[in-house]
Amino acid sequence: MAVTIRDVARRAHVSVATVSRALTSPELVRPETRTRVLAAATELGYQPNRAARGLITGKTGNIGIVVPDLDNPFFTGVLKAVQARAMQADYAVFVADSDEDPVAEAKLVHAMAKQVDGVVLCAPGLEDSQVYEVAGATSLVLLNRRLPGVPAALMDSAGGMHAVIDHLVALGHHRVAYLNGPRTSWSNQERRRGLMKAVAKHGVDLVDLGPFAPRYEGGLQAADLAVAADTTAIVAYNDIMALGVLARLRDRGISVPGDVSVTGFDDLTYASLCSPALTTVAMPVAQAGRTAVNLLLDWLDSDHTDVPQIVAETQLIVRGTTTPPKR
Amino acid sequence: MAVTIRDVARRAHVSVATVSRALTSPELVRPETRTRVLAAATELGYQPNRAARGLITGKTGNIGIVVPDLDNPFFTGVLKAVQARAMQADYAVFVADSDEDPVAEAKLVHAMAKQVDGVVLCAPGLEDSQVYEVAGATSLVLLNRRLPGVPAALMDSAGGMHAVIDHLVALGHHRVAYLNGPRTSWSNQERRRGLMKAVAKHGVDLVDLGPFAPRYEGGLQAADLAVAADTTAIVAYNDIMALGVLARLRDRGISVPGDVSVTGFDDLTYASLCSPALTTVAMPVAQAGRTAVNLLLDWLDSDHTDVPQIVAETQLIVRGTTTPPKR
DNA sequence: AGAAAAACCGTAAACGTTTTCGTGCGCGAG
DNA sequence: CTCGCGCACGAAAACGTTTACGGTTTTTCT
Numbered sequence: 259m260a261v262t263i264r265d266v267a268r269r270a271h272v273s274v275a276t277v278s279r280a281l282t283s284p285e286l287v288r289p290e291t292r293t294r295v296l297a298a299a300t301e302l303g304y305q306p307n308r309a310a311r312g313l314i315t316g317k318t319g320n321i322g323i324v325v326p327d328l329d330n331p332f333f334t335g336v337l338k339a340v341q342a343r344a345m346q347a348d349y350a351v352f353v354a355d356s357d358e359d360p361v362a363e364a365k366l367v368h369a370m371a372k373q374v375d376g377v378v379l380c381a382p383g384l385e386d387s388q389v390y391e392v393a394g395a396t397s398l399v400l401l402n403r404r405l406p407g408v409p410a411a412l413m414d415s416a417g418g419m420h421a422v423i424d425h426l427v428a429l430g431h432h433r434v435a436y437l438n439g440p441r442t443s444w445s446n447q448e449r450r451r452g453l454m455k456a457v458a459k460h461g462v463d464l465v466d467l468g469p470f471a472p473r474y475e476g477g478l479q480a481a482d483l484a485v486a487a488d489t490t491a492i493v494a495y496n497d498i499m500a501l502g503v504l505a506r507l508r509d510r511g512i513s514v515p516g517d518v519s520v521t522g523f524d525d526l527t528y529a530s531l532c533s534p535a536l537t538t539v540a541m542p543v544a545q546a547g548r549t550a551v552n553l554l555l556d557w558l559d560s561d562h563t564d565v566p567q568i569v570a571e572t573q574l575i576v577r578g579t580t581t582p583p584k585r
Numbered sequence: 586m587a588v589t590i591r592d593v594a595r596r597a598h599v600s601v602a603t604v605s606r607a608l609t610s611p612e613l614v615r616p617e618t619r620t621r622v623l624a625a626a627t628e629l630g631y632q633p634n635r636a637a638r639g640l641i642t643g644k645t646g647n648i649g650i651v652v653p654d655l656d657n658p659f660f661t662g663v664l665k666a667v668q669a670r671a672m673q674a675d676y677a678v679f680v681a682d683s684d685e686d687p688v689a690e691a692k693l694v695h696a697m698a699k700q701v702d703g704v705v706l707c708a709p710g711l712e713d714s715q716v717y718e719v720a721g722a723t724s725l726v727l728l729n730r731r732l733p734g735v736p737a738a739l740m741d742s743a744g745g746m747h748a749v750i751d752h753l754v755a756l757g758h759h760r761v762a763y764l765n766g767p768r769t770s771w772s773n774q775e776r777r778r779g780l781m782k783a784v785a786k787h788g789v790d791l792v793d794l795g796p797f798a799p800r801y802e803g804g805l806q807a808a809d810l811a812v813a814a815d816t817t818a819i820v821a822y823n824d825i826m827a828l829g830v831l832a833r834l835r836d837r838g839i840s841v842p843g844d845v846s847v848t849g850f851d852d853l854t855y856a857s858l859c860s861p862a863l864t865t866v867a868m869p870v871a872q873a874g875r876t877a878v879n880l881l882l883d884w885l886d887s888d889h890t891d892v893p894q895i896v897a898e899t900q901l902i903v904r905g906t907t908t909p910p911k912r
Numbered sequence: 913a914g915a916a917a918a919a920c921c922g923t924a925a926a927c928g929t930t931t932t933c934g935t936g937c938g939c940g941a942g
Numbered sequence: 943c944t945c946g947c948g949c950a951c952g953a954a955a956a957c958g959t960t961t962a963c964g965g966t967t968t969t970t971c972t
Binding site: 334338352355501505527 | 587632634635636637639640645647654655656658661662664665668669672677678679680681682696697698699700801828832835854855858859860
């Protein structure tokens with residue numbers, strides 16, 4: 259049914275080997291025969307069977323990506339970039355969703371391992387040791403998680419959070435609440451790290467609350483604790499929580515940014531659409547996605563002597579939810 | 586390096602053929618040897634090479650999905666469900682993003698064709714004829730697009746829009762504006778079809794505006810035209826446009842829902858998070874995603890006599906942006 | 913011009929499976 | 943007792959490629 263390399267060979271009056279060479283390593287055949295082969299191939303609409311090719315080369319031409327949640331715009335932003343860059347490099351992309359379940363994460367990359375040349379693992383919830391374990395099954399690059407010995411595409415969350423505090427103290431805030439996301443999450447640890455550094459530097463009072471579920475509901479819950487702590491600014495772990503905070507504050511008649519300033523993190527689309535628009539920090543998701551596949555591709559033909567870990571810069575986006583404190 | 590079927594055969598003291606049989610068609614081997622083979626397989630951690638298997642069976646165990654935009658929560662919702670259902674059926678999922686470009690859509694499914702058993706094509710912008718053309722390249726299931734002869738998972742947008750109008754006239758509105766999305770989009774045509782039917786039924790004045798870009802900016806632009814048309818209700822093509830409308834109206838000091846009611850479509854997360862919360866219609870994306878892969882799987886071993894087209898019900902979600910008109 | 917080297921291309925093996933075909937065996941029927 | 947049949951399994955072909963190897967032609971150097 260399908261057109262095979264043999265058909266092309268017949269039509270071009272050469273052997274199958276020559277066809278293969280003409281297509282994969284053009285410098286090995288005479289230009290004249292190469293064009294003849296190419297002509298035959300396009301005329302027949304020939305497309306190499308990747309399975310057969312993979313069988314012999316050991317390479318599949320596929321990469322995998324496993325994300326914690328496909329409903330999370332943060333990860334789909336990464337996915338979009340990964341897909342685009344991979345396609346550019348003539349790779350196809352397998353996608354899997356772990357549903358925030360660490361053991362599913364491990365299972366998924368193991369399942370993918372035989373079908374791909376490598377996988378990018380996004381913000382895994384796995385223990386370090388388990389990450390190393392799955393890294394044994396295939397070429398792995400991490401996204402938003404740093405681990406010695408494995409390549410990673412990172413975003414400077416710590417720096418972003420530092421910028422948030424810089425911004426707040428510049429406005430005159432001296433007492434701020436931080437609403438933690440999940441304690442075990444690498445992202446939360448990073449953000450908290452940047453926060454602590456900035457807090458120490460400026461000598462501001464920090465009220466450390468949580469952890470909370472990194473969801474709208476978590477924000478609702480956290481808001482009350484934050485106002486009880488009597489701070490002038492509330493720094494949320496991410497945008498969704500911040501939206502919850504805003505909603506709860508509005509319900510309680512507390513004005514933002516009049517009575518209290520609020521910041522988010524991630525710069526999801528709705529951060530700019532709500533009102534007042536949310537001050538937040540933009541994550542370079544697309545850039546990180548691109549570099550993740552670049553790292554993966556480089557890693558595939560490298561001697562693995564150095565393991566690159568590239569961090570992309572975040573950017574503070576000042577909008578309407580932050581102003582100087584009243585008192 | 587990797588453990589092959591030959592290793593299993595050696596360890597179980599049988600031939601490779603028997604191993605294959607024991608794993609894929611257990612009834613062909615004696616129970617005793619079967620357990621012996623299974624034991625050997627698990628001890629060695631054997632995983633069949635899907636490429637090799639696919640080479641001979643012609644089936645890949647993969648399905649593909651191509652979507653217009655991975656940044657659009659609507660499609661990632663579908664994707665999430667597709668991925669989950671496929672994984673359940675032991676299929677892996679290729680994903681591709683056409684960036685709203687019809688010719689890219691066609692290219693992508695052609696590229697996928699050789700690597701998958703079938704693909705679900707989401708809301709294609711292709712001409713009918715071109716859809717048929719790509720349907721020739723592989724087994725195709727459409728999502729949110731109806732075309733005679735090709736299986737489809739649909740959502741009852743028309744019904745949803747009808748419900749919107751029913752709701753508005755029940756509130757007492759007699760003159761409403763509809764903000765069109767892209768004219769060529771099947772979704773817009775469906776929504777408009779439901780709209781027209783309801784409008785005719787109730788005898789309401791319809792002001793048909795647009796088309797507009799189905800984005801926030803499109804909403805900003807459309808809002809002014811809608812107020813100029815002096816209607817008491819504005820029905821937007823989708824949620825994002827509705828958000829743009831809300832923002833523009835607020836900027837102009839027009840109160841929602843006091844001065845004018847507004848509705849969206851899709852029920853994206855931020856529809857419930859903005860304030861006032863948006864009245865909209867929820868699309869059964871997850872359900873449609875699931876049925877899409879069900880249809881695909883069924884289609885693969887069917888005689889293709891009947892082509893199923895399953896439509897899932899939408900649901901009107903009444904929230905804060907719709908009230909009776911002032912006058 | 914002749915030989916050595918290089919360039920080009922064909923033959924065949926290999927990749928890891930599934931599946932067809934054939935073999936040996938036990939067993940029931942005639 | 944023999945014939946035939948069905949069952950369990952092994953040998954080998956096949957799937958569509960890539961690539962090592964070797965052979966033939968062309969180029970290059972003296």
